[in-house]
Amino acid sequence: MLRFASYNIRRGVGTDRRKDLSRNLAVMREIDAAVVAVQETDPDVPSLAAHEQAIDAAQLSYDAVLLGPSQYMWRGNMVLVREDVTVYQATCISLPALEEPRGAIVVELTCDGVDFRVVAMHLGLVGLWRNWQADTVLAHISALERQKSLVMMGDLNEWNTRWGCLGRFEAKHHVVAPGPSFHSKWPLLPLDRIITSPEVTIMGAGVHNTELARLASDHLPVWADVEIPIA
Numbered sequence: 001m002l003r004f005a006s007y008n009i010r011r012g013v014g015t016d017r018r019k020d021l022s023r024n025l026a027v028m029r030e031i032d033a034a035v036v037a038v039q040e041t042d043p044d045v046p047s048l049a050a051h052e053q054a055i056d057a058a059q060l061s062y063d064a065v066l067l068g069p070s071q072y073m074w075r076g077n078m079v080l081v082r083e084d085v086t087v088y089q090a091t092c093i094s095l096p097a098l099e100e101p102r103g104a105i106v107v108e109l110t111c112d113g114v115d116f117r118v119v120a121m122h123l124g125l126v127g128l129w130r131n132w133q134a135d136t137v138l139a140h141i142s143a144l145e146r147q148k149s150l151v152m153m154g155d156l157n158e159w160n161t162r163w164g165c166l167g168r169f170e171a172k173h174h175v176v177a178p179g180p181s182f183h184s185k186w187p188l189l190p191l192d193r194i195i196t197s198p199e200v201t202i203m204g205a206g207v208h209n210t211e212l213a214r215l216a217s218d219h220l221p222v223w224a225d226v227e228i229p230i231a
Contacts, residue, residue: 005033006153007221023216037120041076095133121154134165149228150197178222179207194224201227
């Protein structure tokens with residue numbers, strides 16, 4: 001069983017309007033996930049070195065999946081993996097967008113001899129474009145030569161499960177609804193989601209709603225404990 005988490009950190013700016021990345025890292029330490037999809041890392045940082053230094057300072061056993069500066073153009077997508085998770089391939093895919101560039105990260109991983117795939121994304125604010133972005137992600141995944149257990153996660157900016165991009169994902173995957181994650185002070189909207197392929201078993205899921213999490217960002221992180229079958 002592995003824990004996955006998704007967290008929009010809003011560039012480290014908390015609900016008190018102070019910028020303090022160490023609080024977000026402390027929240028991640030509370031969650032203790034094997035893989036974390038992070039959105040809105042700081043676009044002003046020219047490389048991930050500063051983030052890695054902050055991770056080390058917080059004594060988090062994570063490595064950042066390095067993808068270059070393009071990921072900052074996509075609302076700061078970033079993937080962190082625990083030290084017992086091995087990354088052997090990572091790919092960036094560009095998504096159609098209206099208001100600003102959007103993209104997704106596809107990462108091939110292994111842990112304890114089990115191979116799996118993670119997609120980290122941050123979809124747009126306009127519903128029609130979210131649909132096209134979801135279609136692009138799904139088309140890319142289905143075109144891959146080798147299919148494997150899949151966990152997709154991120155800030156989808158969607159709360160309606162009856163239509164829209166969530167309907168696209170739900171057609172062939174399981175959409176986990178951990179609970180309302182936005183706004184962190186008064187969580188009403190389940191914008192942050194975790195999506196799995198059908199053979200993955202969901203053991204538990206939730207919103208990490210602690211005092212620190214409510215302060216560190218306007219989004220609360222979401223998590224899911226999943227069991228990935230051995231291929």
